[in-house]
Amino acid sequence: MWSLFISFCLGFIFCKALPSLRHRAFARFMSYFYSTVDPSFVAFKKKIxxxxxxxxxxxxxxxELRILEVGVGTGTNFQFYPDGCHLVxxxxxxxxxxxxxANKAKFPNIKTQEFIVAKGEDMEMVEDNSVDVVVVSLVLCSVGDCKKFLQQVLRVLVPGGKLYFMEHIREWDSDKHSMKQRFQDCLTWLQIWPALFDGCELNRETHEVLKSAGFTKVExxxxxxx
Ligand SMILES: C[S@@+](CC[C@H](N)C(=O)[O-])C[C@H]1O[C@@H](n2cnc3c(N)ncnc32)[C@H](O)[C@@H]1O
Structure with missing residues (x-):
């Protein structure tokens, strides 16, 4: 029990104090996660x-369809993009x-350009009205300024363009799952989950932020x- 507690504390300090090691470890973790993920999760993503x-x-x-994926991570969404599209x-x-x-190499049918290292909030290098579709998946839970991020999305989308998103949010069923809500709140407020998972917050209500971001229609x- 004590060794578990000490490992946890050391992990927490390591994640808080050494952001570059934390980033490296998170990238490795995400790659491992997708190598073991259940096919039903991929089918779920396909619905979206x-x-x-x-x-x-x-x-x-x-x-040519031009797609921007923000927070692309290991590049798990290539399979959903059409042949001949241009991906930023x-x-x-x-x-x-x-x-x-490594993932990109498996999809020669998709044209890509370099991997831009920037936050979505600061992606000024992507031109105004330059993409037809923006994709974000499991990203807004860890974005520092979601409002600014979504303003950037609106800026780069061509008029009539679309944002496709998949995000995890705080449990919404207070009657059936109030314990889960408390668990999500505690792990987030105590900064345990964000420290271990690169800033991810479990209790965001991202759909509300999206509704008020200025899109013509949000579904x-x-x-x-x-
Ligand atoms: C859980 S991973 C998801 C990766 C990928 N989108 C997927 O579905 O597998 C979260 C991703 O969001 C990125 N991210 C975190 N903060 C961000 C920000 N402010 N702007 C853009 N991306 C961000 C992380 O670096 C990471 O790649």
Whole structure:
């Protein structure tokens, strides 16, 4: 019991005090996570991102669909992108790049450019009205300034463009799952979960932030992941 407690404390201090080691460890963890993930989780993601293949380019004079994925991580969403599209990616953690490149090599049908190391809030290098689709998956839980992030998304999207998102949020069923809510709140308020998982907060209500961000229309469904 004591050794578990000491390992936990050391892990917590390590994650708080050494951000670059934490970033490196997180990139490795995410790569491991996706190597063991259940196929039902991929099927679940497909329900959300499956329609991206039907999107059409909207930029005047362009025949190529341009997609921006913010917080791309190891690059787990290539499988949802259509042949011949042009993918731009942004992520603040440079340790994801090698995992991303390894995944990218499996999808020669997708045109990519360099991995841009930046936060979504600071992606000024991506031009205004330059992409047809923006994708974020499991990112807004750890973004420092979601409002600024979403303003940047609105800026880079061409008029009529779409943001596809999948985010985990605070448990919403207070009647059935109030314990779970308390657990999520505690792990977040005590900074345990954010320290271990690169800033991730379990109790965000990201759908509310999205509703007030200034998009013409926001559609979402709350679902439990398999
Ligand atoms: C849980 S991982 C998800 C990675 C990938 N999107 C996926 O679905 O597998 C969270 C990702 O968000 C990135 N991230 C964290 N803060 C960010 C920010 N402010 N702007 C953009 N990306 C951010 C992390 O570096 C990490 O790649």
């Amino acid at each position: 991102f499956g329609d991206i293949v039907k999107e059409k380019p909207r930029r005047p004079g362009s025949s 990616v942004v992520d603040p953690n440079p340790y994801f790049e090698s995992y991303y490149n 979402f469904q709350k679902m439990y992941t398999p």
